[in-house]
Amino acid sequence: MSFINKNLYRYIIIILSSLILIACTTTPPQTTSTSQSDVVDGVYVGTETIEMLAVNVPDRVFFAYDSYSLTSAAQNTLTKQAKWLKANGSVTIAIEGHADERGTREYNLALGDRRANAAKDFLMAQGISASRITTISFGKERPVNSASNNKAWSQNRRSVTVRTN
Amino acid sequence: MKKIIIYVFFALNFMTSLYAMVEIDITEGNREPLPIAITEFFNDESQILKDQKIPTKLQKVITDDLERSGLFSSVKKDAFIQKNRAMHIKPRFADWRLIQAQVLLTGELSIESDRLRVEFRLWDTFAEKEIEGLVLITTVENWRRISHMIADRIYQRLTGEEGYFDTRIAYVAEEGPKNKRVKKLAIMDQDGANHKFLTSGRELVLTPRFNPVRQEIAYLSYFKNLPRVYLLNIQTGIQEVVGDFPGMTFAPRFSPDGNKIIMSLARDGNSDIYVMDLVSRVVERLTDSPAIDTSPSYSPDGKKITFNSDRGGSQQIYVMDSNGRNQKRISKDSGNYATPVWSPRGDLIAFTKNYQGQYFIGVMRTDGSGERLLTENWYQEAPAWSSNGRVLVFYRETKSDAEGIGHSSSIWSIDLTGFNERKLTTPLDASDPSWSKLIQ
Numbered sequence: 001m002s003f004i005n006k007n008l009y010r011y012i013i014i015i016l017s018s019l020i021l022i023a024c025t026t027t028p029p030q031t032t033s034t035s036q037s038d039v040v041d042g043v044y045v046g047t048e049t050i051e052m053l054a055v056n057v058p059d060r061v062f063f064a065y066d067s068y069s070l071t072s073a074a075q076n077t078l079t080k081q082a083k084w085l086k087a088n089g090s091v092t093i094a095i096e097g098h099a100d101e102r103g104t105r106e107y108n109l110a111l112g113d114r115r116a117n118a119a120k121d122f123l124m125a126q127g128i129s130a131s132r133i134t135t136i137s138f139g140k141e142r143p144v145n146s147a148s149n150n151k152a153w154s155q156n157r158r159s160v161t162v163r164t165n
Numbered sequence: 166m167k168k169i170i171i172y173v174f175f176a177l178n179f180m181t182s183l184y185a186m187v188e189i190d191i192t193e194g195n196r197e198p199l200p201i202a203i204t205e206f207f208n209d210e211s212q213i214l215k216d217q218k219i220p221t222k223l224q225k226v227i228t229d230d231l232e233r234s235g236l237f238s239s240v241k242k243d244a245f246i247q248k249n250r251a252m253h254i255k256p257r258f259a260d261w262r263l264i265q266a267q268v269l270l271t272g273e274l275s276i277e278s279d280r281l282r283v284e285f286r287l288w289d290t291f292a293e294k295e296i297e298g299l300v301l302i303t304t305v306e307n308w309r310r311i312s313h314m315i316a317d318r319i320y321q322r323l324t325g326e327e328g329y330f331d332t333r334i335a336y337v338a339e340e341g342p343k344n345k346r347v348k349k350l351a352i353m354d355q356d357g358a359n360h361k362f363l364t365s366g367r368e369l370v371l372t373p374r375f376n377p378v379r380q381e382i383a384y385l386s387y388f389k390n391l392p393r394v395y396l397l398n399i400q401t402g403i404q405e406v407v408g409d410f411p412g413m414t415f416a417p418r419f420s421p422d423g424n425k426i427i428m429s430l431a432r433d434g435n436s437d438i439y440v441m442d443l444v445s446r447v448v449e450r451l452t453d454s455p456a457i458d459t460s461p462s463y464s465p466d467g468k469k470i471t472f473n474s475d476r477g478g479s480q481q482i483y484v485m486d487s488n489g490r491n492q493k494r495i496s497k498d499s500g501n502y503a504t505p506v507w508s509p510r511g512d513l514i515a516f517t518k519n520y521q522g523q524y525f526i527g528v529m530r531t532d533g534s535g536e537r538l539l540t541e542n543w544y545q546e547a548p549a550w551s552s553n554g555r556v557l558v559f560y561r562e563t564k565s566d567a568e569g570i571g572h573s574s575s576i577w578s579i580d581l582t583g584f585n586e587r588k589l590t591t592p593l594d595a596s597d598p599s600w601s602k603l604i605q
Contacts, residue, residue: 103503104473105372106372106416106473106504107459107503113434114436114457121434137413137431142344146572148572
């Protein structure tokens with residue numbers, strides 16, 4: 001049997017993208033970013049697919065493969081969401097947790113639930129009442145990017161905050 | 166379910182101790198299929214069948230069942246030398262040996278007070294013996310089931326294992342773009358006939374699982390955006406939610422007696438395994454780790470449960486007693502393991518494995534030893550067993566391109582030996598197969 005080492009390939013991309021980042025610190029910033037460098041350590045850091053809950057309040061955060069920990073960028077986004085929710089006390093929300101297609105269906109349902117709740121817990125820690133937040137996991141059922149590549153998968157590993165009123 | 170009457174009418178000629186009878190060793194993979202001549206059943210001309218094609222259709226369904234198993238090859242009809250009705254009483258064995266048929270199937274059918282009467286005999290052409298014979302009586306519309314039952318008898322007689330042709334497959338039919346996929350529950354005979362959609366596609370539905378005892382399916386529905394396990398009565402179409410849980414319930418499976426459902430409940434970001442008694446409605450929690458515990462499946466004696474957990478840092482397969490005690494990991498090799506399903510024979514657990522970016526369907530013994538990978542692909546998962554534990558079905562997906570085009574999903578079957586991989590024909594894309602027991 002011949003194995004195609006996809007993980008190794010992924011790591012190489014990560015290494016390559018970190019090299020680009022290191023390179024960027026010593027050379028003038030590049031004006032064009034490749035799609036590869038939109039994924040850092042498996043987490044999407046670009047701006048495609050993101051919608052706005054309000055001005056300067058992004059609706060979603062991204063996760064690494066099989067992970068539900070919130071990156072500092074994710075915490076930054078959720079802090080903005082919490083501020084906006086505090087300023088708009090009547091708004092209620094649902095947090096949708098999603099996974100990429102590279103995992104079994106039932107496990108991914110559980111993983112999506114973990115991701116939605118990681119975001120919910122962060123908002124609650126910022127003082128948002130649990131009664132304003134519902135969560136739902138879609139597992140791998142609702143990708144935002146239908147392609148089968150690292151960038152699409154990183155965009156699909158997300159939790160999305162949507163208004164329910 | 167319409168009743169089918171069966172008469173066993175010949176057991177006199179069994180002399181297995183004296184003759185080396187024809188038989189198939191199914192534990193050995195990649196063996197030469199056994200050549201069998203399946204003749205068209207004779208139809209008394211004085212009796213008019215409404216559907217004149219029934220004898221031919223019967224012959225085709227039996228042939229297709231046996232050939233799909235990979236264990237039989239049917240001798241071409243054109244080669245048949247003996248064509249008269251006498252073959253059903255006394256075949257000219259030399260004629261059949263000449264065209265390499267080791268086994269011969271003959272039969273007659275007639276109408277008896279509006280009911281279809283089918284009689285068949287199976288002959289060993291080398292021992293020159295009848296080795297099986299049966300009369301089946303049923304309504305004419307049931308001719309397909311009669312065909313599957315005959316194929317089951319032949320399979321059983323020649324392999325020593327119960328057949329699996331008179332069975333059905335429930336699955337999720339899929340269509341539309343990946344990001345707006347429409348999914349419906351569907352059911353069909355094991356050979357793809359009698360296909361029927363069971364839900365409309367309005368709600369997202371996933372993972373149908375047959376009740377091993379009743380005409381019932383447990384599945385996950387996103388009805389009103391509240392993902393919960395539901396029960397569907399296949400005959401009445403009535404659906405009901407299972408229990409009243411404060412979060413998503415998913416990954417349902419029945420206990421072997423059909424009276425309990427085990428499933429996961431996700432609450433506050435943690436998924437654990439629960440069991441609910443469908444009669445008393447009593448709910449019991451079986452796992453309480455802070456990790457993901459899901460995809461539970463009972464052993465056929467109901468005493469053990471295998472499940473999937475990432476409590477050790479990666480997705481692995483565990484086994485516990487049915488009361489939740491003695492939880493221990495059984496998967497041993499490197500890679501991630503998921504979707505464990507206990508074999509109906511009790512000795513094996515089928516699983517999905519993700520290793521170095523590829524997906525495998527495999528089996529291991531219930532202590533985790535003897536792992537065997539049956540098939541490797543870009544993406545496949547969710548094995549389900551045939552009722553006799555000899556064949557697995559699972560689903561496989563193809564990769565889409567950078568524009569998101571090219572994705573498809575289909576159900577495949579593979580023999581436990583790793584041979585005879587086949588794609589099942591379905592009207593739409595297909596996933597999440599579940600295979601029924603023999604229909605009662």
